[in-house]
Amino acid sequence: MIKRAFFGILKPKLHYKQIDEAPAQPTSVRASQKITLYIDDPDQNTEASVLKVGDPVKSGQKIALTAKADSSYLLASRSGRISNIALFVGIFGKKFTAVTIDMDADAAQIMDDVFKSASQTPSLENARAMLAGLPGKPDFNVFLSGGHPVKTIAVLGADSDLLSITRQYFVKNNIISIKTGIDLLRKITGIHNVILIVPHHLAQVAGSSGATVKTVDSEYPSAHPHLIRQHILSSEAPISGAGVAFFSAEAVSAIGAAFNTGKPPLEKLLSFISKDGTRRLVSVPIGTSAQDILNEFNEKIKDGDQLIVGGPLTGISVYASDYPVLPDTDTLMVLSKKKIVEREESACVNCGECVRVCPSGIQVNLLVRCLEARKFQEASDRYDLFSCIECGFCSYVCESRIPVFQHINLAKYTLEHMKEAEKNNV
Ligand code: SF4
Ligand code: SF4
Known part of the structure; x- marks a missing residue:
């Protein structure tokens, strides 16, 4: 899957999975x-x-x-x-x-029919009060936060997880309901600048959405929201992050359907990847346990296998198969013990692969030394810890199998926790 440069000076490349021309219908799991x-x-x-x-x-x-x-x-x-x-x-x-x-x-x-009457008068207040639990987990609070008023709504039709095709499925098959959702978002927010971001191969179908269409290329991690903001939306909003509200294509489609029918959609679409690498689209009621999905496809988790929520580079291994599908769960994977790369750390050999792939331009080889020594504040002050967008690419390419991404997450969590504790005087 990973293409390494022959001479070792070019950066290795990973490419997002593209949805097939005629994707299979999602399997409905009860x-x-x-x-x-x-x-x-x-x-x-x-x-x-x-x-x-x-x-x-x-x-x-x-x-x-x-x-x-x-x-x-x-x-x-x-x-x-x-x-x-x-x-x-x-x-x-x-x-x-x-x-x-x-x-x-x-x-x-x-x-429940409480939303039915509220849906007659679409408003941001109604959406905030009743629709934040829709599939795709739309965040309406972003329109209320002071400081940087939202001027642009970005609809993500490109998947950020490497192997997921969940958002692409919505663009390919539900563009009319996405259009309805976009029209409603314009109406309730008063924001007319809506941009639908899709991979190149979906640009034509995305044209029917009524939004401005922009494309991302297929190279990981170009569909990461931070990079979309930086490279695609830089003319719409300052790079500092102000002024853009991000919604997934699934969330926008669900907003449209909720206001149109008076019934909020309650099924989550996700990409399920079995141990043998087979990928299926699955539709489940939000809150369904991962075990119900495993049972449907007769997938057994044996000793040493891992259940991962999220993509292969940034997903989180969960230890209980009753872990539920949440409104923002786009990908669920089972990794067999055989395919799990043991993270037996050896010393950094300064190969520079992590630096070559880092989209934030961080000197990851220097950062990692600081993190291993648990000098988290120095990592933040001198090596740009908080510029990391958490794409996980550095861990993936590390010759010494150092779990760089996990070190980064731990450091960020520790520093933020300390800051919070100081603020609360604990
Ligand atoms: S996880 Fe962070 S440090 Fe690692 S490659 Fe991605 S942005 Fe760079
Ligand atoms: S941290 Fe890993 S990828 Fe980065 S320079 Fe060291 S050995 Fe190479």
Whole structure:
């Protein structure tokens, strides 16, 4: 998959997977018995929670942690009853409340119709209050943040995960619903400059969206939002990041469908890659466990295999196969033990591969020495730690198998955590 330069002075290249001319229809996978919603919960203040075990839940109902208007929430993709509420700390300390719902039988699904009446008067307030849990996880708060008013909406129709074709599928097959979503976003935000970003091979179909079409090339990591902002949107907004709201093509399509029908879509599309490398598109209710998808395709996780949420360069290995599909899960992979590169660190040989591939121009070979010595502040002050866009390419090419990307993530998390603690005087 990786093409290395013959003379060793050119940078190695990786290319994104392109969707086929006639992609297979997604396989619909049903959740068995339970769904689990991981709701962002940085404070984990259980006393403020309004959720109770035993509460009935309708399909499409907003499941909010507190009664406050700005409380985090997701949408229940199936009706049933809450059977468990637990605090959950994910990778690098990200905090959630995990709400498990024992589902009613499919035939007995009870639908929530609160959004139906709200959908008659599309507005940013309604979208913010009811649609942040849609597939693709649209972030409407970006329009409210002070400082840099949003002037441009960028719709991502190119996948950022190397092996994913989830967003491309939406552009290829759902361009009309993307157009509806774009029209609605223009209406509720008053922002008319909408840019649809796609790989070259989808430029023609993207033309029917009513947005300005811009293309990214096929070389990893050109479809990373930071690089899109830097290289494609630099004339629309300052490189500092101000003024652009990013939405995935799936989220925009879901916004259009929600306001048009009065029913928020609750199924997530994702690319599932089996151990033998077969890739399938799968459609599942949000909150379905990865195990239900594994069962559907008779995929067994054996000792030493890994279940990865995300792409091969930046994905996170999860240890429990009941990990649920979240609104922004675009890729799920199973890696067999045989294909896992053991990260037995040896010393950096200064080959320079990491420096050649780094899209942020970081002296990664110097940065890594600092990180290994746990001099995180120096890494930030002298070696540009926070310019890293987290593409994972440096780890992938490292001759010495140093987990550079993981070192970087740990350093960023530690520094941010320390800053937060100082701010709170802890
Ligand atoms: S993960 Fe960061 S340091 Fe590594 S190549 Fe990507 S941008 Fe550069
Ligand atoms: S960190 Fe790895 S890729 Fe970078 S110079 Fe050292 S051995 Fe080479």
